[in-house]
Amino acid sequence: MATEAVGGEAPTLFLRKATGLVRGWSVRDSLIYACLATNFVTLGIYEFTFAGPAFPKGQLLTSVVISGIWVSFLVIAYAGLIVTIPRAGGDYVWQTRILGSGIGFVMAATGWWFILWLWAPIYGNILSVQFFQPIWATLKWTWPGGGYAWFGTNNGIFIVTVITIVLAGFLVSLGMGGYARIQKWCFIGGLIGFAVVVGLLLFNSHASFISSFNYEAQHMFGVKNAYAATNQAAVKAGYTTSPFGFGPLGPTMLLVPAMMFFILWPNWGATLYGEIRGASDFRRVFSGMFIGLWITVILTVIFFLLIAKTVGWGFYQNLNSLDYNATPQFGIWPYPFLFAGWLVHNTAFQVILLLVLSLWFFGWVGTLFLSSTRVIFAAAFDRVLPDRAAEVSEKRKVPFYSLVLMLVPAVILGAIYAYSTTFRTYTLDATLVIAVTYLFSAIAVVLLPFIKKDLWRASPASRIKLFGVPIVPVAGWITIALLVYNLVEWLWNDNYFVNSHDSLLYMAAMYVLAIVIFVVARIVRRRQGIDLGLINKEIPVE
């Protein structure tokens, strides 16, 4: 038998050649996943349109940096969970093992399954405003009726949502291998597209932007002197923007819960980590998520600085405020990259730039259902869901039933989203429900050293210390603080549109549904002679 000595001249352990002993994996792959999950383009820029006008006295730049620092502790806490219990299924597995089957199922079902039905129309809307509308407008296509404006109609939103759902389902059916390849090239392409935007905004002056904006707005939308008109319209609507800067802290902190819409997801790939040697390497797991998160923060800061330099901060906020008040300039969502492309008066260039930047969407859209299927599988293997939920088709290896559990409700909610403007305001519910799931994982991190002492003692996470204090549980506490702060703001501050009666009812219904499924599963299985309470009950050692 071949062996390997670890530790140089005085080895500290010997490994014999056996199944599963593999080399450490590359941080690059998980970094790409984390960076695309905290998608600065699809989610970030989309959110800034809402956040800036909703909290005009706050500073987006400062809030993104504060959010990045705060979410870094969530990354530490999740890295601790991943290396302690490296299992596919993530939050579901950790919470069922540490907090109990019921809590684990309810939190995972709501946060990784039901709420993603609502994310489907959100993804669809992003595809509409960042891809279809700007391309149609640039090419001046008039089909379907109304041209680009059609994508903003109820029918347009619904059709694009269905396209998104089909696309996400297709990427899941490709499997992680195929999707990872697509993701990698989309990430590279997306970065090239962003680099072009950086070049355009860096090497052009504020004056040339105003001139280009006015020229293209007239050429494309027939609006004269559009730059000044935008500012006047915002002032007329009563909106006053703050100059670009760093404070004040109070109103800026109110932006933090809004920033979570895009920055809370560096751990999105956590459900995908299997039991491999590398998953026990705290530094590697942490680095993938942390670097991915901070690439997002840095890209955002670069974007803000260039907006302030070339586009004009007040103008950018004014554009956003018009959209926020449902009177968007040109009747189109204010996509900054569309306007950056206007610095080159060439339609082909503008379209190609939009296509390249759309790779940020196409590399990201698969994340919509990928993790959900893992959670559904894990619950089916625990007999909480019917066995069929974990079935994979023989020929094409498609997780047919779990996809149905995602796709059908997503289409129904997509329709409600498209045809009910009230329902569209529940966008931040989508963040809130997942944050609640994260909160329970953060609680699990804090309780881990007390509830699963041996597991914690054996974990590489227990040895990561600062001044003799284990960092991971401390990071768990800081993550709890972050999530509780956000939840309090979402639930008590009207500006996030979360605390309305209907919105709360919608979220409560999801938790009730999860509880009902779990209780029914317990009853049905008990009648079948299966005690689900045994699943995580520990066998005595002595």
Place this chain on the structure above:
Amino acid sequence: MKIFFATDIHGSEVCWRKFLNSAAFYKADMVILGGDVTGKVMVPIVEQGGRWKVTVRGQEYTLETAEELDNIKKQIRNAGSYPAVVSPDELKHLSQEEGAVDRRFTVEMTESLDRWLDMADGKLRGGEIPCILNGGNDDIWEIDDIIEQSPCVSFAEGKLLDLDGFSLVSMGWTNPTPWDTFREAPEPELAAKIEALASQVPDMSRAIFNFHAPPYGTGLDEAPALDSTLRPIHGGAVMKPVGSKAVRDAIMQHQPMLSVHGHIHESRAVKKMGRTLAMNPGSVYGDGVLQGAVIDLNAKKGKVQRYLLVNG
């Protein structure tokens, strides 16, 4: 009849102890361990001047008392590793002489198994609770004779065993892996081994296949895809089927009532293959958790009445 099936404990002493207690805990009539009993890691504890030095999971310890030494040995064993107390000269010899580590590994593995079987005698009431073990591809050949000689454990490798009217056939061999382990064979050879076993089964509707290798492409065999340097692709999130086609074909052809597997730790799954219920409870031995399957067999109807995958 209720069976508890677990697999791939890879030297974890805490998992072995739990396995011995599983019959009482799950009220099982019989316990089966499906191979890969031995560990993969040996941790040298260097004795010098009445003290011992050891590095466990990256942290260096200096042990002053025999009690501290016992505690660290227990910790190492529970994690599935073998503590090897050596002098500085022995350590030098181990790291420099060709084959020395292999020989020491064999000593530690066989001694550890001996100790485990002694424990089993007490826990299984001297054989009153049937306990069945077979090899896995990572198990050295030397373990076969040791298990065979145990009075309270039945060694099932390559045999047909009768379990109160159910036929159990067992095989620890797998299709080739990148690690070139002990019990590996090309698919045609594996098919011949399976056929030799299956041909002895009197009634397939009451048969249990206990094959270490899971059937190919069934979800019971999903392992992280590796590049040419054995580095997992995309952080281990890209999975690919690595099971045996011979095992899959045998299940589809013979349609036993139940087929239990291991080998691929991360592929905890259940799959209905025609009439056969196939399952791999997976393994997380490194956590000290014993994953397994509690399976109720209906003796009258000759079918799996119910099952539950558990994390003991």
